[in-house]
Amino acid sequence: MGTQIQINAKDGNGVFSGYLALPAAGEGPGLVLLQEIFGVNDTIRQIADYYAEEGYVVVVPDLFWRQEPGVELGYDEASWQKAFGFFQGFDQDKGVEDIDAALSALKGLKECTGGTGVLGFCLGARMAYLAACRCDVDAAIGYYGMGMENHLDEADNIGGRLVLHFAEQDEYCPAAARNDIYAALESRDNVELYTYPGVDHAFARPGSEHYHKPSALIAHERSVAVLRKAIGPHYNLSHLWDKHCEYEFDTRNVDDTMATMVAEPYVNHIPTLTGGVGYKDLYRFYKHHFVDSNPADTSLVPISRTIGDTQIVDELLFCFTHDREIDWLVPGIEPTGKYVEIPLVAVVKFRGDKLYHEHIYWDQASVLVQLGILDPTGLPVAGRETAAKLLDETLPSNKLMPTWPSSANKD
Structure with a gap:
């Protein structure tokens, strides 16, 4: 359904691509969708199309472009090893700059007619949290992110609404990390935290061995409800x-x-x-x-x-x-x-x-x-x-x- 756009890096060191998916109406609020560690693969593009069907103008920036443009991996063992290599080499501060660049590009599109949000999975969830802290976004949503507990000192900078979905059995975000996140964020009026019992990392990715449809459905409903309130669109x-x-x-x-x-x-x-x-x-x-x-x-x-x-x-x-x-x-x-x-x-x-x-x-x-x-x-x-x-x-x-x-x- 989508097309490719080019995004100028904020530091002036290059141009990177983004997958663009448009709603049937041709316009709507903007959403930057953030990848897992497997790059902008078919799964992420399908999710982008899915949110376009919900009424959003969706851009998926290539966050690994500074290491290798166009990373697109599957979920076999060899792909996992490559994905972790990209993850370990990822500069998250530059990544936040690239998300900010994607937001600027999105806001510059004539099709983007409302507010903007970010939504990410896995690595993208941590980046969504950091974008909420460092970028101008109306809403940020993260699914089973890891490492956010190391950046809780930035939480006072969150200006929009933040929603985080956790998997109870997630080894990448264990109970101790979740407890720290809850302790720091749970009392904030602009934050919603949800933990889904008995599920593991990637519970919302169809085809994953850990995919759990009931949890994925309720999480999606909560995510879209927040986006509707924060940026629209509003339907009768x-x-x-x-x-x-x-x-x-x-x-x-x-x-x-x-x-x-x-x-x-x-x-x-x-x-x-x-x-x-x-x-x-x-x-x-x-x-x-x-x-x-x-x-x-x-x-x-x-x-x-x-x-x-x-x-x-x-x-x-x-x-x-x-x-x-x-x-x-x-x-x-x-x-x-x-x-x-x-x-x-x-x-x-x-x-x-x-x-x-x-x-x-x-x-x-x-x-x-x-x-x-x-x-x-x-x-x-x-x-x-x-x-x-x-x-x-x-x-x-x-x-x-x-x-x-x-x-x-x-x-």
């Missing part, structure tokens, strides 16, 4: 989600629905494992198994909506008459003609101004009870009562608990 996620639902349930237009989503989105209806991953399969799902599978009287009754920086959580009632086979909700079940109301929760993640994924939850037992397919007798399940109590909390609680009456007179 509620409006975007409403338009998506309009195309799904009102106009029932598959192409318009897909146009609200990223290039490779996914949808997961958790109880029935229905949906699709990637444009091709999701388009097929929407066209043949979702949009026109919804009953004629389908309605969504909003109960609550929580709007975050990168996602929406919607709580609603999903109401319909089972007048056709609904592939995504009750696949393989012939129409019963029964009316159904169920509480439903949608967790909707965005990248930039497009939907990235939907995780949809509901109580499938309640659906089956209301359709007359599941006999609730003797089972801890309920039918339409679940929807009724969502609207009227004063309705009786605990009716499914045989032991409830026995506690009436207990202290």
